[in-house]
Amino acid sequence: MAQRILAARGELTVHARRPQPELIEAGAAWAQTPRELAGRVDVLLSMLPDLPQLESLLHGDDGLLAGAGDLLILVGSTSSAPEVRALDQRLRALTDDRVRLVDCPVSGGEDGAESGALSIMLGGDDEDVAVAAGVLAPCGTAVHLGPLGAGEVAKACNQLVVSATILALGEATVLAERSGLDLDRMWGLLSGGYAGSRLLDSRREKLVAGDDSPSGVARYMVKDLRFAADIAASTGTSAVMRPALRAAFDDLVAAGLGDRDIAVTRRYVAERSQAGDDTERS
Structure with missing residues (x-):
């Protein structure tokens, strides 16, 4: 997904648990910490197994919230719809609505990601979902299914x-x-x-x-x-x-x-x- 977004947009900043030399060679910029990542982007796509892995990156001196300005987080994990809504409420309260969520789980597997043929299930506010759909368009077909949690x-x-x-x-x-x-x-x-x-x-x-x-x-x-x-x-x-x-x-x-x-x-x-x-x- 990162390769396709980078190819389409011409720029991308990434942070991952493991080095990503192929992405860096293709022109992506590397952020050393979640804080640095949040300080350099206004839309962040998280592709992690579930919400606990995302929440572990949010807090602390090097966490996403420490570096975030106006930040839209696209949650690509397969997670609980009520828990996604609860996390969104907590983040909005902590940041005066500067940090918001859209849920965007995908289906199609590794082969779908490589070919740009993923089915992308979007849930969230109309304005934020429109931004998410534009960012994710190179990865497949993104459809707005309803309010936050609908994608899940x-x-x-x-x-x-x-x-x-x-x-x-x-x-x-x-x-x-x-x-x-x-x-x-x-x-x-x-x-x-x-x-x-x-x-x-x-x-x-x-x-x-x-x-x-x-x-x-x-x-x-x-x-x-x-x-x-x-x-x-x-x-x-x-x-x-x-x-x-x-x-x-x-x-x-x-x-x-x-x-x-x-x-x-x-x-x-x-x-x-x-x-x-x-x-x-x-």
């Missing part, structure tokens, strides 16, 4: 579908493999029917090869499904799929597979099945 609600819905789909794809792959089918040919055929999806397109090679080297790590699904539970509770929705999916991903993480790519569902189902066979034999 949409992302929870997205993750509900993604978690169900990747679990089904992993299970179907195990069934087909154990039945002697050619996996590549089967998924090539089924991708043209109702089973087809962008998720299948992006994970087909991994599922066929049994490759679950990290890209989008599976353990994040646990927190994402927790946020979906918060939305179900607040809307009085008796969810059917979410509890089963949360139980499956809790089990997957407990099995030590949480740091693998979400395509690890194939391995999870296979190993779970083997464990069940062993239990029955004993």
Whole structure:
């Protein structure tokens, strides 16, 4: 995302937990601290796992708030909608409305980020969202879905579908493999029917090869499904799929597979099945 924004705008200031030599070589400026970063920009895109990681950068002598003037923070994490709204209220109160939030979680994975084809879910005030949409335009399609937190609600819905789909794809792959089918040919055929999806397109090679080297790590699904539970509770929705999916991903993480790519569902189902066979034999 940073590379695409830099290419489109011609300038970018970055701060990260790890060095970013490729960005610096491409022309980005480096900020040594969050304070320095906030002092040099008026729009800040945060791409972190959740709000605690962002909040750890806000306070202290070198924190974002110490250097912030008028600052719009775009929260790209998959987080709780109520917690995003609460953080916005706290920041506005601390800074006399100088620091504000827009939520902008994304879907499309690493491949979508590289190709500029992300789906970007925006929530916030009209004026701030217009600024955010302009900044994020090089990264994909940005759509304003409602007030602050609306993007997080949409992302929870997205993750509900993604978690169900990747679990089904992993299970179907195990069934087909154990039945002697050619996996590549089967998924090539089924991708043209109702089973087809962008998720299948992006994970087909991994599922066929049994490759679950990290890209989008599976353990994040646990927190994402927790946020979906918060939305179900607040809307009085008796969810059917979410509890089963949360139980499956809790089990997957407990099995030590949480740091693998979400395509690890194939391995999870296979190993779970083997464990069940062993239990029955004993």
